[in-house]
Amino acid sequence: MAITLYANTVEEALDRADSRHWTRPAPRSTRARLHFLARQRDGGLPALAAYLGTGENTLNQLLTGHRLPPEDSLHQVLEREVIRLWQPRIRRRAHHTILDNGGMMTVSFRAWFGFTSAAGSTDDPRLRFLTLSLRDPYPKHLFAARHRQAPEDELNRILSEALAACYFQRNGVPAALEEVTLKEIDYLEFYY
Structure with missing residues (x-):
């Protein structure tokens, strides 16, 4: 799955431009993205579900192998959040450089x-x-x-x-x- 490199907000466009400087690829599967995002939040999966505005059961289904179509809004939100949070030190280093x-x-x-x-x-x-x-x-x-x-x-x-x-x-x-x-x-x- 390819990451879209353009956006319609300044915030997202900056984050997507930063993705060109990553030293490791970001999580690509829905399951890997959920694991990464849950580790970023205090409170784990329940806190992530509340932040995303979805139910914890939905996220548990995704963790057990249920697939989201690429056009699904939750799929797009997960991609955006991973891009926003992935490799913050690399992002800052690239900005300073x-x-x-x-x-x-x-x-x-x-x-x-x-x-x-x-x-x-x-x-x-x-x-x-x-x-x-x-x-x-x-x-x-x-x-x-x-x-x-x-x-x-x-x-x-x-x-x-x-x-x-x-x-x-x-x-x-x-x-x-x-x-x-x-x-x-x-x-x-x-x-x-």
Whole structure:
């Protein structure tokens, strides 16, 4: 089973980009994922069932060999949680290495992207597909926010600021913008 490398939230996209730096493969079977996730929670399987919003009996059935179809929402939640929690030290080490070497980060996205300029003119958000290189200090801000488990709104705001700094510039100088909005993300992928 292949892990999808793109997402529709900033949090998940950062986690999926981190998966390219793993030194060992993450658990792939449902049973292995459940064992790993249960060890991550105080209270084991009952606490995991409560966190996932499912019954403990469902998780016990999965541990005894019952299979989930790949399109099942529980299967997708388990995959997302494993990606979020797998090899945290490797993730932090990769982030430090990236930042120590110039902090290059590329983002590709398809989303409703709009802006408001300082002169008062506005642009209604349009569906755009863009690939941009984010400059310092934005990769650092994204990593720091992700390490402290910042909410999706904050991550989206940081990414919007970064996009404003790189997309709207004239002769290398960022344009004066009041706000950039990134809404209804359909596809988001980071490369670093």
